[in-house]
Amino acid sequence: xxxxxxxxxxxxxxxxxxxxxxxxxxxxxxxxxxxxxxxxxxxxxxxxxxxxxxxxxxxxxxxxxxxxxxxxxxxxxxxxxxxxxxxxxxxxxxxxxxxxxxxxxxxxxxxxxxxxxxxxxxxxxxxxxxxxxxxxxxxxxxxxxxxxxxxxxxxxxxxxxxxxxxxxxxxxxxxxxxxxxxxxxxxxxxxxxxxxxxxxxxxxxxxxxxxxxxxxxxxxxxxxxxxxxxxxxxxxxxxxxxxxxxxxxxxxxxxxxxxxxxxxxxxxxxxxxxxxxxxxxxxxxxxxxxxxxxxxxxxxxxxxxxxxxxxxxxxx
Amino acid sequence: xxxxxxxxxxxxxxxxxxxxxxxxxxxxxxxxxxxxxxxxxxxxxxxxxxxxxxxxxxxxxxxxxxxxxxxxxxxxxxxxxxxxxxxxxxxxxxxxxxxxxxxxxxxxxxxxxxxxxxxxxxxxxxxxxxxxxxxxxxxxxxxxxxxxxxxxxxxxxxxxxxxxxxxxxxxxxxxxxxxxxxxxxxxxxxxxxxxxxxxxxxxxxxxxxxxxxxxxxxxxxxxxxxxxxxxxxxxxxxxxxxxxxxxxxxxxxxxxxxxxxxxxxxxxxxxxxxxxxxxxxxxxxxxxxxxxxxxxxxxxxxxxxxxxxxxxxxxxxxxxxxxxxxxxxxxxxxxxxxxxxxxxxxxxxxxxxxxxxxxxxxxxxxxxxxxxxxxxxxxxxxxxxxxxxxxxxxxxxxxxxxxxxxxxxxxxxxxxxxxxxxxxxxxxxxxxxxxxxxxxxxxxxxxxxxxxxxxxxxxxxxxxxxxxxxxxxxxxxxxxxxxxxxxxxxxxxxxxxxxxxxxxxxxxxxxxxxxxxxxxxxxxxxxxxxxxxxxxxxxxxxx
Numbered sequence: 001x002x003x004x005x006x007x008x009x010x011x012x013x014x015x016x017x018x019x020x021x022x023x024x025x026x027x028x029x030x031x032x033x034x035x036x037x038x039x040x041x042x043x044x045x046x047x048x049x050x051x052x053x054x055x056x057x058x059x060x061x062x063x064x065x066x067x068x069x070x071x072x073x074x075x076x077x078x079x080x081x082x083x084x085x086x087x088x089x090x091x092x093x094x095x096x097x098x099x100x101x102x103x104x105x106x107x108x109x110x111x112x113x114x115x116x117x118x119x120x121x122x123x124x125x126x127x128x129x130x131x132x133x134x135x136x137x138x139x140x141x142x143x144x145x146x147x148x149x150x151x152x153x154x155x156x157x158x159x160x161x162x163x164x165x166x167x168x169x170x171x172x173x174x175x176x177x178x179x180x181x182x183x184x185x186x187x188x189x190x191x192x193x194x195x196x197x198x199x200x201x202x203x204x205x206x207x208x209x210x211x212x213x214x215x216x217x218x219x220x221x222x223x224x225x226x227x228x229x230x231x232x233x234x235x236x237x238x239x240x241x242x243x244x245x246x247x248x249x250x251x252x253x254x255x256x257x258x259x260x261x262x263x264x265x266x267x268x269x270x271x272x273x274x275x276x277x278x279x280x281x282x283x284x285x286x287x288x289x290x291x292x293x294x295x296x297x298x299x300x301x302x303x304x305x306x307x308x309x310x311x312x313x314x315x316x
Numbered sequence: 317x318x319x320x321x322x323x324x325x326x327x328x329x330x331x332x333x334x335x336x337x338x339x340x341x342x343x344x345x346x347x348x349x350x351x352x353x354x355x356x357x358x359x360x361x362x363x364x365x366x367x368x369x370x371x372x373x374x375x376x377x378x379x380x381x382x383x384x385x386x387x388x389x390x391x392x393x394x395x396x397x398x399x400x401x402x403x404x405x406x407x408x409x410x411x412x413x414x415x416x417x418x419x420x421x422x423x424x425x426x427x428x429x430x431x432x433x434x435x436x437x438x439x440x441x442x443x444x445x446x447x448x449x450x451x452x453x454x455x456x457x458x459x460x461x462x463x464x465x466x467x468x469x470x471x472x473x474x475x476x477x478x479x480x481x482x483x484x485x486x487x488x489x490x491x492x493x494x495x496x497x498x499x500x501x502x503x504x505x506x507x508x509x510x511x512x513x514x515x516x517x518x519x520x521x522x523x524x525x526x527x528x529x530x531x532x533x534x535x536x537x538x539x540x541x542x543x544x545x546x547x548x549x550x551x552x553x554x555x556x557x558x559x560x561x562x563x564x565x566x567x568x569x570x571x572x573x574x575x576x577x578x579x580x581x582x583x584x585x586x587x588x589x590x591x592x593x594x595x596x597x598x599x600x601x602x603x604x605x606x607x608x609x610x611x612x613x614x615x616x617x618x619x620x621x622x623x624x625x626x627x628x629x630x631x632x633x634x635x636x637x638x639x640x641x642x643x644x645x646x647x648x649x650x651x652x653x654x655x656x657x658x659x660x661x662x663x664x665x666x667x668x669x670x671x672x673x674x675x676x677x678x679x680x681x682x683x684x685x686x687x688x689x690x691x692x693x694x695x696x697x698x699x700x701x702x703x704x705x706x707x708x709x710x711x712x713x714x715x716x717x718x719x720x721x722x723x724x725x726x727x728x729x730x731x732x733x734x735x736x737x738x739x740x741x742x743x744x745x746x747x748x749x750x751x752x753x754x755x756x757x758x759x760x761x762x763x764x765x766x767x768x769x770x771x772x773x774x775x776x777x778x779x780x781x782x783x784x785x786x787x788x789x790x791x792x793x794x795x796x797x798x799x800x801x802x803x804x805x806x807x808x809x810x811x812x813x814x815x816x817x818x819x820x821x822x823x824x825x826x827x828x829x830x831x832x833x834x835x836x837x838x839x840x841x842x843x844x845x846x847x848x849x850x851x852x853x854x855x856x857x858x859x
Binding site for chain 1: 461512537569737
């Protein structure tokens with residue numbers, strides 16, 4: 001097990017290097033450069049040129065990559081080209097906690113709602129309630145998050161005034177847990193909807209499968225109560241495919257947060273990503289790509305390890 | 317009843333949000349509220365919360381180009397001179413100034429009662445340091461061209477500065493002297509190439525302005541608080557928070573929900589603003605903006621290089637209808653590269669009014685004959701071109717489509733259109749890879765002819781369309797050196813008329829800038845460029 005984990009960790013290094021090379025190339029392929037945003041007609045060509053030269057943007061792409069990689073190896077993600085004088089680290093670290101908070105709370109909500117519903121549907125398959133949940137989960141999978149988000153802001157925030165229209169906290173107010181939660185709840189629920197819906201489907205299918213197994217029949221024959229049969233004997237095995245799903249959900253969350261953060265004005269890395277991309281702030285884009293890649297790789301690693309813990313049949 | 321109205325307003329915002337279509341029923345009539353009616357005496361207190369789409373980059377006017385940056389910098393810093401709402405120079409850190417006979421030396425007498433936010437006194441050393449920066453060869457920043465005629469900035473005594481120029485600079489007050497003065501006692505010892513990336517610019521800006529830096533929460537807000545010792549007296553409003561709301565629809569939603577006190581509106585949102593005004597939830601004011609929109613021709617295109625073709629295209633586009641339908645009437649047709657409130661504005665340039673018959677005649681005379689498929693041809697060359705626009709600007713997209721329709725149906729042109737991601741779009745324009753591009757310029761408060769029309773700017777500058785007219789070049793150079801304002805304006809207006817006749821751009825319109833604000837906010841002044849002009853004199857009416 002330990003050797004497996006070490007091997008998996010070491011394997012992530014070539015993966016991350018590969019990601020960095022490919023994305024560095026793609027980012028540079030996009031037409032435009034940071035000075036394209038110097039829209040003032042009176043900015044002179046010399047000033048523009050001096051800027052490009054100073055930041056090494058006139059170098060060939062492989063040279064730029066090697067320089068960038070050299071910085072990374074020294075543990076430095078570089079300086080932003082747009083917010084001059086700020087390091088990429090500090091810009092990402094200022095935002096990352098917000099995104100992680102949103103993702104984690106969103107995942108907790110998704111699991112807390114989806115798994116009981118899935119299990120319940122599996123124990124009462126093909127009933128009216130099951131069909132109702134199924135319909136809703138299909139709707140949840142099919143509806144884009146940002147659309148639900150816009151609806152939520154329009155009606156729940158602007159129309160009824162139940163929730164704030166965006167941000168992480170009320171401006172000019174002292175810190176309060178309640179206020180933070182109040183701001184968090186809408187984006188977290190909305191970000192979780194599609195995953196909530198697909199988790200419901202997965203846990204239902206997988207539980208249905210498990211509940212049909214011989215050992216469940218044996219457990220019932222021994223006279224265990226329904227609850228014990230389902231949650232003790234069934235759930236542990238039923239959750240294995242769900243764990244795989246969790247690993248796959250992480251990129252989903254990162255991608256989803258880019259959009260949800262924009263809708264809810266949530267100051268996380270997703271919003272930073274959008275700005276960096278439109279401004280062609282190359283070091284910042286690369287920093288964000290690497291952080292997201294790392295999150296995804298670590299997420300998959302965790303899923304694999306959990307898999308091993310939950311499924312004793314798997315050996316390494 | 318009020319509720320009902322609000323509901324429909326929200327439904328409207330909602331529809332706008334989902335389908336990104338603007339309501340063009342043309343029902344808007346210009347009823348900017350009378351903002352000069354103020355209640356009671358100014359009182360201290362209150363927090364002003366304002367919003368914008370993007371965050372700041374640096375708090376240093378010599379190193380930034382974004383409008384958010386200059387808005388926030390204006391809270392904290394002062395230049396020597398500021399341009400008022402009528403585009404007249406007014407004293408800021410300088411009390412008065414004087415130009416030498418030959419226009420090669422300017423003397424500025426500085427205020428002696430100004431302190432920096434950290435308590436140090438402001439002196440001539442700060443001014444010398446600041447305006448020497450952009451002429452230093454190690455300077456890395458976008459603002460060198462505003463100072464290109466500067467030879468030397470000299471301290472005469474603690475409160476007098478003399479600036480020596482290589483050539484007369486009649487745009488001195490409107491341009492260079494508006495850049496904010498920086499504290500020499502903090503930045504003075506740094507190597508010049510490091511000033512732009514110093515922590516001062518992002519973490520601890522120290523200025524002389526009415527508000528002091530308090531906090532910048534990345535991606536959330538920037539907050540500044542009242543400077544008790546401001547040289548024009550403590551501002552009435554205690555703090556200003558500039559909230560960063562990256563989505564245009566969220567911005568409007570936040571204003572509607574009462575989370576913002578002040579908002580600049582885009583043209584599409586004016587009807588929503590009207591609704592809020594009717595509900596008594598907002599005051600709306602407008603002003604002609606210091607910007608204009610145009611279609612940029614590439615004069616190397618085989619058809620567009622002919623002046624007759626450009627004249628025909630101008631005659632073939634109904635710009636009044638464009639303004640009425642796309643802008644809901646909130647703009648003025650423009651024929652020259654200047655806006656009407658500027659001191660040099662040619663009232664009587666060649667005008668190409670909408671007249672498709674005349675357009676056809678011009679094309680016929682120029683030898684462009686209708687071919688078998690209905691598209692005009694001349695010497696085997698088809699009257700065919702593409703129009704490009706940047707993504708996310710629905711006004712430009714709509715105008716582009718109207719032009720395509722009118723030119724295809726009435727003139728026999730073949731027009732394709734394309735929408736391109738913004739940075740890629742700028743890149744394509746900078747590389748001259750376009751036939752016609754939808755563009756706009758935000759212009760400075762000096763009326764001089766823009767370098768975008770100068771031949772020397774084709775190679776590496778902002779003259780993306782290869783426009784070259786020696787007469788315009790001559791007038792531009794002469795007017796840039798003419799110290800007498802009246803004579804200078806004549807030269808500029810002459811050049812404007814030539815540019816109008818040459819049509820390197822199809823000039824479209826100069827739109828109005830709209831601002832919505834909390835009805836309790838008093839003393840608000842509309843300014844063509846500064847969103848928060850003299851904000852230290854604004855105040856909140858008490859209940």
